Amino acid sequence: MRRTVATAFLLAGCALAGAFRAWPARAETAVVQPADPAQIEAARTSAQELGAALKDALTQALKAQGALGALQVCHEAAPTIASGVSAKSEMQTGRTALRVRNPANAPDDYERAQLEDFLARQANGEDATTLESAAILEINGVKEFRWMKAIPMGEMCMQCHGTAVAPEVLAEINTLYPEDQATGFKPGDIRGAFTVRKVLSSP
Numbered sequence: 001m002r003r004t005v006a007t008a009f010l011l012a013g014c015a016l017a018g019a020f021r022a023w024p025a026r027a028e029t030a031v032v033q034p035a036d037p038a039q040i041e042a043a044r045t046s047a048q049e050l051g052a053a054l055k056d057a058l059t060q061a062l063k064a065q066g067a068l069g070a071l072q073v074c075h076e077a078a079p080t081i082a083s084g085v086s087a088k089s090e091m092q093t094g095r096t097a098l099r100v101r102n103p104a105n106a107p108d109d110y111e112r113a114q115l116e117d118f119l120a121r122q123a124n125g126e127d128a129t130t131l132e133s134a135a136i137l138e139i140n141g142v143k144e145f146r147w148m149k150a151i152p153m154g155e156m157c158m159q160c161h162g163t164a165v166a167p168e169v170l171a172e173i174n175t176l177y178p179e180d181q182a183t184g185f186k187p188g189d190i191r192g193a194f195t196v197r198k199v200l201s202s203p
Protein backbone atom coordinates (compact mmCIF):
# COMPACT_ATOMS: atom_id res chain seq x y z
CA MET A 1 0.00 0.00 0.00
CA ARG A 2 2.81 2.36 0.94
CA ARG A 3 4.40 1.59 -2.39
CA THR A 4 1.17 2.50 -4.20
CA VAL A 5 1.05 5.85 -2.47
CA ALA A 6 4.68 6.55 -3.21
CA THR A 7 4.09 5.65 -6.84
CA ALA A 8 0.97 7.77 -6.92
CA PHE A 9 2.91 10.70 -5.55
CA LEU A 10 5.69 10.29 -8.08
CA LEU A 11 3.12 10.07 -10.81
CA ALA A 12 1.39 13.08 -9.47
CA GLY A 13 4.69 14.85 -9.82
CA CYS A 14 5.00 13.74 -13.43
CA ALA A 15 1.45 14.86 -14.11
CA LEU A 16 2.22 18.20 -12.54
CA ALA A 17 5.30 18.69 -14.66
CA GLY A 18 3.22 17.78 -17.71
CA ALA A 19 0.42 19.91 -16.45
CA PHE A 20 2.32 23.14 -16.51
CA ARG A 21 3.27 22.51 -20.10
CA ALA A 22 -0.22 21.45 -21.07
CA TRP A 23 -2.17 24.08 -19.19
CA PRO A 24 -0.43 27.42 -19.68
CA ALA A 25 -3.59 29.40 -19.00
CA ARG A 26 -4.71 27.32 -16.05
CA ALA A 27 -2.01 27.25 -13.43
CA GLU A 28 -4.88 27.11 -10.89
CA THR A 29 -4.87 23.33 -11.29
CA ALA A 30 -2.26 21.60 -9.17
CA VAL A 31 -1.57 18.27 -7.58
CA VAL A 32 -1.56 19.16 -3.89
CA GLN A 33 -1.05 15.90 -2.06
CA PRO A 34 -1.02 12.12 -2.47
CA ALA A 35 -4.38 10.39 -2.30
CA ASP A 36 -5.60 8.55 0.78
CA PRO A 37 -5.09 4.75 0.48
CA ALA A 38 -8.65 4.02 1.66
CA GLN A 39 -10.01 6.30 -1.03
CA ILE A 40 -7.81 4.61 -3.65
CA GLU A 41 -9.23 1.27 -2.56
CA ALA A 42 -12.80 2.61 -2.83
CA ALA A 43 -12.04 3.93 -6.30
CA ARG A 44 -10.66 0.55 -7.38
CA THR A 45 -13.82 -1.16 -6.13
CA SER A 46 -16.05 1.30 -7.94
CA ALA A 47 -14.13 0.93 -11.22
CA GLN A 48 -14.13 -2.87 -10.89
CA GLU A 49 -17.89 -2.76 -10.48
CA LEU A 50 -18.27 -0.62 -13.56
CA GLY A 51 -15.95 -2.89 -15.54
CA ALA A 52 -17.79 -6.03 -14.48
CA ALA A 53 -21.24 -4.59 -15.21
CA LEU A 54 -20.17 -3.36 -18.65
CA LYS A 55 -18.55 -6.67 -19.45
CA ASP A 56 -21.71 -8.56 -18.44
CA ALA A 57 -23.93 -6.37 -20.59
CA LEU A 58 -21.54 -6.56 -23.53
CA THR A 59 -20.97 -10.32 -23.36
CA GLN A 60 -24.70 -11.03 -23.15
CA ALA A 61 -25.50 -8.69 -26.01
CA LEU A 62 -22.72 -10.06 -28.21
CA LYS A 63 -23.94 -13.60 -27.62
CA ALA A 64 -27.58 -12.75 -28.27
CA GLN A 65 -27.27 -10.21 -31.08
CA GLY A 66 -23.72 -10.11 -32.45
CA ALA A 67 -21.58 -6.98 -32.70
CA LEU A 68 -24.21 -4.92 -34.50
CA GLY A 69 -26.89 -5.47 -31.86
CA ALA A 70 -24.35 -5.16 -29.05
CA LEU A 71 -23.39 -1.71 -30.31
CA GLN A 72 -26.90 -0.47 -29.70
CA VAL A 73 -26.92 -2.03 -26.23
CA CYS A 74 -23.56 -0.45 -25.41
CA HIS A 75 -24.77 2.90 -26.71
CA GLU A 76 -27.83 2.87 -24.50
CA ALA A 77 -26.57 0.98 -21.46
CA ALA A 78 -23.00 2.25 -20.91
CA PRO A 79 -23.94 5.73 -19.60
CA THR A 80 -26.77 4.32 -17.43
CA ILE A 81 -24.54 1.64 -15.93
CA ALA A 82 -21.89 4.27 -15.14
CA SER A 83 -24.38 6.54 -13.34
CA GLY A 84 -25.73 3.59 -11.33
CA VAL A 85 -22.25 2.59 -10.16
CA SER A 86 -21.37 6.24 -9.39
CA ALA A 87 -24.50 6.72 -7.29
CA LYS A 88 -23.77 3.58 -5.29
CA SER A 89 -20.10 4.35 -4.58
CA GLU A 90 -20.65 8.11 -4.22
CA MET A 91 -17.69 8.56 -6.55
CA GLN A 92 -18.11 9.74 -10.11
CA THR A 93 -16.99 6.66 -12.03
CA GLY A 94 -16.62 6.42 -15.79
CA ARG A 95 -14.30 5.77 -18.70
CA THR A 96 -12.24 8.12 -20.78
CA ALA A 97 -9.68 7.93 -23.60
CA LEU A 98 -7.44 10.07 -25.77
CA ARG A 99 -9.48 8.90 -28.78
CA VAL A 100 -13.11 8.66 -27.74
CA ARG A 101 -16.18 7.11 -29.26
CA ASN A 102 -18.66 9.07 -27.17
CA PRO A 103 -17.62 12.76 -26.90
CA ALA A 104 -19.18 12.80 -23.41
CA ASN A 105 -16.25 10.59 -22.33
CA ALA A 106 -13.59 13.08 -23.48
CA PRO A 107 -10.82 13.63 -20.90
CA ASP A 108 -10.20 16.87 -19.03
CA ASP A 109 -6.65 18.26 -18.92
CA TYR A 110 -5.58 16.19 -15.93
CA GLU A 111 -7.02 12.99 -17.41
CA ARG A 112 -5.36 13.70 -20.73
CA ALA A 113 -1.98 14.12 -19.03
CA GLN A 114 -2.45 10.81 -17.18
CA LEU A 115 -3.47 8.97 -20.35
CA GLU A 116 -0.39 10.29 -22.12
CA ASP A 117 1.71 9.22 -19.15
CA PHE A 118 0.18 5.69 -19.30
CA LEU A 119 1.21 5.46 -22.97
CA ALA A 120 4.73 6.61 -22.15
CA ARG A 121 5.01 4.12 -19.29
CA GLN A 122 3.77 1.30 -21.53
CA ALA A 123 6.34 2.32 -24.16
CA ASN A 124 8.96 2.09 -21.38
CA GLY A 125 8.04 -1.53 -20.77
CA GLU A 126 5.46 -1.31 -17.96
CA ASP A 127 2.60 -3.80 -18.04
CA ALA A 128 -0.53 -1.98 -19.26
CA THR A 129 -2.79 -3.99 -16.97
CA THR A 130 -1.13 -2.45 -13.89
CA LEU A 131 -1.00 1.23 -14.91
CA GLU A 132 -2.76 3.30 -12.30
CA SER A 133 -2.54 6.81 -10.91
CA ALA A 134 -4.05 8.70 -8.00
CA ALA A 135 -3.79 12.22 -6.62
CA ILE A 136 -5.58 14.99 -4.85
CA LEU A 137 -5.91 18.01 -7.08
CA GLU A 138 -6.86 21.54 -6.36
CA ILE A 139 -8.78 23.04 -9.24
CA ASN A 140 -9.71 26.68 -8.80
CA GLY A 141 -9.66 26.20 -5.04
CA VAL A 142 -11.75 23.02 -5.06
CA LYS A 143 -10.02 19.88 -3.75
CA GLU A 144 -10.74 16.79 -5.74
CA PHE A 145 -9.68 13.16 -5.42
CA ARG A 146 -8.72 11.53 -8.73
CA TRP A 147 -7.92 7.94 -9.63
CA MET A 148 -7.37 6.35 -13.03
CA LYS A 149 -6.50 2.90 -14.35
CA ALA A 150 -5.53 1.99 -17.91
CA ILE A 151 -7.82 -0.29 -19.96
CA PRO A 152 -5.89 -2.46 -22.43
CA MET A 153 -7.54 -3.84 -25.57
CA GLY A 154 -8.54 -7.52 -25.55
CA GLU A 155 -9.44 -9.74 -28.51
CA MET A 156 -13.17 -9.28 -27.94
CA CYS A 157 -12.85 -5.50 -28.18
CA MET A 158 -11.50 -5.79 -31.74
CA GLN A 159 -15.02 -6.25 -33.14
CA CYS A 160 -15.83 -2.64 -32.34
CA HIS A 161 -12.48 -0.91 -31.74
CA GLY A 162 -10.07 -2.93 -33.89
CA THR A 163 -8.14 -2.43 -37.10
CA ALA A 164 -10.60 -4.43 -39.24
CA VAL A 165 -14.10 -3.65 -37.94
CA ALA A 166 -16.77 -5.25 -40.16
CA PRO A 167 -18.24 -2.72 -42.64
CA GLU A 168 -21.82 -3.01 -41.31
CA VAL A 169 -20.57 -2.51 -37.74
CA LEU A 170 -18.47 0.47 -38.82
CA ALA A 171 -21.49 1.99 -40.58
CA GLU A 172 -23.59 1.68 -37.41
CA ILE A 173 -20.76 3.15 -35.30
CA ASN A 174 -20.65 6.15 -37.62
CA THR A 175 -24.42 6.58 -37.40
CA LEU A 176 -24.46 6.44 -33.59
CA TYR A 177 -21.17 8.35 -33.16
CA PRO A 178 -20.47 10.60 -36.17
CA GLU A 179 -17.23 11.82 -34.56
CA ASP A 180 -15.95 8.37 -33.54
CA GLN A 181 -12.17 8.18 -33.05
CA ALA A 182 -12.08 4.78 -31.35
CA THR A 183 -11.15 2.25 -34.04
CA GLY A 184 -7.74 1.09 -35.26
CA PHE A 185 -6.56 -0.42 -31.96
CA LYS A 186 -4.66 -3.73 -31.59
CA PRO A 187 -4.81 -6.20 -28.69
CA GLY A 188 -2.63 -4.91 -25.86
CA ASP A 189 -2.97 -1.25 -26.90
CA ILE A 190 -4.23 1.08 -24.21
CA ARG A 191 -7.78 1.81 -25.31
CA GLY A 192 -8.52 4.26 -22.48
CA ALA A 193 -8.91 4.30 -18.73
CA PHE A 194 -11.35 4.04 -15.91
CA THR A 195 -11.58 7.39 -14.20
CA VAL A 196 -12.91 8.13 -10.74
CA ARG A 197 -13.35 11.55 -9.12
CA LYS A 198 -14.79 12.90 -5.94
CA VAL A 199 -14.99 16.49 -4.77
CA LEU A 200 -13.52 16.70 -1.27
CA SER A 201 -14.06 20.34 -0.36
CA SER A 202 -15.26 23.57 -1.88
CA PRO A 203 -13.62 26.93 -1.10
Ligand code: HEC
Pocket: 058, 067, 068, 070, 071, 074, 075, 078, 079, 095, 096, 097, 099, 100, 101, 102, 103, 105, 151, 152, 153, 154, 156, 157, 158, 159, 160, 161, 182, 191, 192, 193
Ligand atom coordinates in the same frame (compact mmCIF):
# COMPACT_ATOMS: atom_id res chain seq x y z
C1 HEC B 1 -20.25 -4.20 -29.50
C2 HEC B 1 -19.26 -3.18 -29.72
C3 HEC B 1 -18.22 -2.92 -28.66
C4 HEC B 1 -17.35 -3.82 -28.12
C5 HEC B 1 -17.21 -5.31 -28.42
C6 HEC B 1 -16.52 -3.05 -27.21
N1 HEC B 1 -16.90 -1.75 -27.20
FE1 HEC B 1 -15.99 -0.23 -26.19
N2 HEC B 1 -17.43 1.05 -26.80
C7 HEC B 1 -18.48 0.72 -27.64
C8 HEC B 1 -19.40 1.81 -27.68
C9 HEC B 1 -20.70 1.86 -28.48
C10 HEC B 1 -18.88 2.81 -26.83
C11 HEC B 1 -19.49 4.16 -26.49
C12 HEC B 1 -20.34 4.00 -25.23
C13 HEC B 1 -20.99 5.29 -24.80
O1 HEC B 1 -21.79 5.82 -25.56
O2 HEC B 1 -20.67 5.75 -23.67
C14 HEC B 1 -17.65 2.29 -26.28
C15 HEC B 1 -16.84 2.99 -25.42
C16 HEC B 1 -15.69 2.50 -24.86
C17 HEC B 1 -14.82 3.24 -23.95
C18 HEC B 1 -15.09 4.63 -23.37
C19 HEC B 1 -14.39 5.75 -24.07
C20 HEC B 1 -15.03 6.15 -25.38
O3 HEC B 1 -14.36 5.94 -26.39
O4 HEC B 1 -16.18 6.66 -25.40
C21 HEC B 1 -13.78 2.43 -23.65
C22 HEC B 1 -12.60 2.75 -22.75
C23 HEC B 1 -14.02 1.18 -24.35
N3 HEC B 1 -15.17 1.26 -25.08
C24 HEC B 1 -13.20 0.08 -24.26
C25 HEC B 1 -13.54 -1.18 -24.72
C26 HEC B 1 -12.79 -2.39 -24.43
C27 HEC B 1 -11.49 -2.43 -23.63
C28 HEC B 1 -13.46 -3.42 -25.00
C29 HEC B 1 -13.15 -4.90 -24.91
C30 HEC B 1 -13.13 -5.47 -23.58
C31 HEC B 1 -14.62 -2.86 -25.70
N4 HEC B 1 -14.63 -1.50 -25.49
C32 HEC B 1 -15.50 -3.59 -26.44
C33 HEC B 1 -18.63 -0.46 -28.34
C34 HEC B 1 -17.95 -1.62 -28.06
